[in-house]
Amino acid sequence: MKILLKTLALCVMAGSMVAQAEPLVIQEQGSFSAGGTVITAAGTFDAKKPLEPAGQxxxxxxxxxxxxxxxxxxxxxxxxxxxAGQSSRTWQTTPDGREGFQNIFLRRGFSTYVVDQPRRGAAGRSTVDATLTAKADEQLWFNQFRVGVWPDYFKDVQFSHDKAALNQYFRQMTPNTGPFDLNVISDAMSAVVDKSGPAILFTHSQGGGPGWYTAIKNDKVKAIVAFEPGSGFVFPQAEMPAPMPSAFDTLKGEPVPMEQFMALTKIPVLIIYGDNIPDKPVAMPAQDSWRVRLAMAREWRDVVNKHGGDVTVTHLPEVGIKGNTHFPFSDLNNVQVADVVSQFLKEKKLE
Amino acid sequence: MKILLKTLALCVMAGSMVAQAEPLVIQEQGSFSAGGTVITAAGTFDAKKPLEPAGQxxxxxxxxxxxxxxxxxxxxxxxxxxxAGQSSRTWQTTPDGREGFQNIFLRRGFSTYVVDQPRRGAAGRSTVDATLTAKADEQLWFNQFRVGVWPDYFKDVQFSHDKAALNQYFRQMTPNTGPFDLNVISDAMSAVVDKSGPAILFTHSQGGGPGWYTAIKNDKVKAIVAFEPGSGFVFPQAEMPAPMPSAFDTLKGEPVPMEQFMALTKIPVLIIYGDNIPDKPVAMPAQDSWRVRLAMAREWRDVVNKHGGDVTVTHLPEVGIKGNTHFPFSDLNNVQVADVVSQFLKEKKLE
Known part of the structure; x- marks a missing residue:
């Protein structure tokens, strides 16, 4: 009996190991650039003076x-x-070395397109100059991304306490190589969905704003799943929300013409926020900033839905999913979060 | 008979289509950071003043x-x-949309690790500040990378004349986000091979120098294939070559202690250069710069081999492979170039 149980345990282990080790079968993979612009310097290029910009x-x-x-x-x-401060790596291996949403959704049968937005990562060539400084700022991000209040982790936070994980987390940040420009980014993202064909758009944080504008600019965006959008909520001029002050900043809506706004009522949208967001004002800037962002997302949901839209805001703790940071898609329970997304995609017949 | 031939033609077509469309079976994939350093600002972090660097x-x-x-x-x-000016994308899809060396060598059974070096691409966080300017310079690169002499392509160059290919080619460039530092890069590359385990190192152009230093620093580098190394040839102090002047610059060797140099005699090295490199001085800087680089590579080969090394310099036109640019691994004939590399790896028992 003891041997039988041991064998059984080994089989279960082997089973879960096989499940983990199931290979990805990739029909095609590659990279490309999409969108962008071209500057031409005045004058005539002289091949003998290649360092002169003239004509280049x-x-x-x-x-x-x-x-x-x-x-x-x-x-x-x-x-x-x-x-903000991230690249396509956000969706790849998690800081503690597990599979991120790139692999998880490949395994669930979706083609994935992971993007570096204009002026970030491999898309570094910016038409506007920039100065980059090595400013120490990681305790800010630890707090702002709701891992905890430095040096303490939130109780039961879905983030590994392993030092190596924090090292990888900080090193996956990469700077802007030019000014953040919502219009430049959404133009390029529109070119991305022209290349990918009709697509579901996942956005994170600062990517939320460019995401809404991408859907406004290109009807090939068939749905949006926005993780913790941090700004860029667009409203019709006549229905602008009151500014929302917090201990971090004052969050405002952004006015757009009604016909642009209406594009966002034509597609299903899921907005997901994690845990440790207070529902009443608190003194800590990092927490209080997310209080007003979640409140703004709910106000936005109500206005879009009033105009016939289909926006859901899922605050994960309200559906029993606890401890998530600002990065629910790479948190320790990211498979559970992926299940929430899959359920949404299934309901909206997007699988 | 006509029908039989048609059927045969269809079968051949189907065969080649299937060959193209063979899926990649990936046991595991993901991303990580390797190496690097940490700066800590003096003072104590105050979570209420997150924009102050103190203690961060x-x-x-x-x-x-x-x-x-x-x-x-x-x-x-x-x-x-x-x-220089490139990222891991160099090895991915070619400018004209075919598979690059990442896919080609995956198909040939190798694990591949494509790197963004420190201060480039997704590895953008530099400990040294930088100013990035949108300086028009692409005709310089067109010439320097030996696609042709702008606006003309070299006759029979292995580069698509399609405008879309040139657009992708220029857009795969991405700037330094901090000063180029051979020591910083080779330290990080050494950490990469610690993570990958004993490995074959492919380098390109400016990556050549850090490649030699990586092998000096870490004996997990088991072989190097260097495509058109452009600088950083290391010699024993007593055997430094004479400086080599060209219409572009004066190329010099770099002195290293003998015991460091000797590391490069312990592993097989293949150096590959493409076409349109003159063998006598010419006035055009772009061409003349490669004349001295190829000459320096040959001198380096002779010194390493004199000390018991195993360096081969393959100038592709000399083995009948014509028209290659500075990017043989993404040129139109990159499968043929991959065959040259595979032959080397086979001979050195590295498959």
């Missing part, structure tokens, strides 16, 4: 994309746009 | 890596380091 060109402000198409993919690929 | 950290100068492990891989993975 400069291609910049494009997005850079790595895509993978699994065998027999679902109709719509998923295009994934990172947040 | 900054992780920078690491490499960023995307890796893929196929089913039943060869013993040694291939670590791929880009050249």
């Amino acid at each position: 060109t400069y291609h910049g402000d494009h997005a850079s994309v790595f895509y993978q198409i699994p065998e027999n993919p679902h109709t719509y690929p998923i295009v994934m746009l990172h947040g | 950290t900054y992780h920078g100068d690491h490499a960023s890596v995307f890796y893929q492990i196929p089913e039943n891989p060869h013993t040694y993975p291939i670590v791929m380091l880009h050249g």
